[in-house]
Amino acid sequence: MIQRTFSIIKPDATERNLEGEILSRLQKSGLRVVAMKKIHMSRAQAEGFYHVHKERPFFGSLCDFMCSGPVVCSVLEGEDAIAKYRELMGATNPANAAEGTLRKDFAVSLEANSVHGSDAPETAAFEIGYFFNALEITG
Ligand code: CMP
DSSP states (O other): OEEEEEEEEOHHHHHTTOHHHHHHHHHHTTOEEEEEEEEOOOHHHHHHHTGGGTTSTTHHHHHHHHTSSOEEEEEEEEETHHHHHHHHHOOSSGGGOOTTSHHHHHOOSSSSOSEEEOSSHHHHHHHHHHHOOGGGOOO
16 A cells, blocks of 8 residues: 655754665665655744653653754655654664664664654654645655
8 A cells, every 4th residue: 555654854863964875775665755854843843743742751852852953854655654664764762673774773862763754644644744735745
């Protein structure tokens, strides 16, 4: 099934100039970039994006981190895009990420874990709509 998912290349990765390498890996896997923008989120935008985590102890620190530098937001399209991108990213905690995954190779810590990807169709729909309108998505 052709699906869309949402990706963020996080501030720890943009700071190290890793956007090209990360995008290259996901394009080589067959995922297509159908929308993309580089932004510097405000604290309020980060809080809105991660609202599902607002009761978690790491919420404040996570929002501080996500607005500490620019991020690259993109919409990825392809066969089983949500599961495929999650496999490419590896486990949330880089200590548990499999060899060859983005987080194993690039993440600095559980918080500064280089990439975000949607975990389900409903979250993908919310996350895509949070950053992109219909006119900004191609394909
Ligand atoms: P992400 O996939 O962007 O979703 C929420 C983020 O919260 C997660 O990646 C991590 O970067 C961050 N985070 C920080 N602490 C934790 C934790 N204890 N459990 C899960 N996610 C955490």
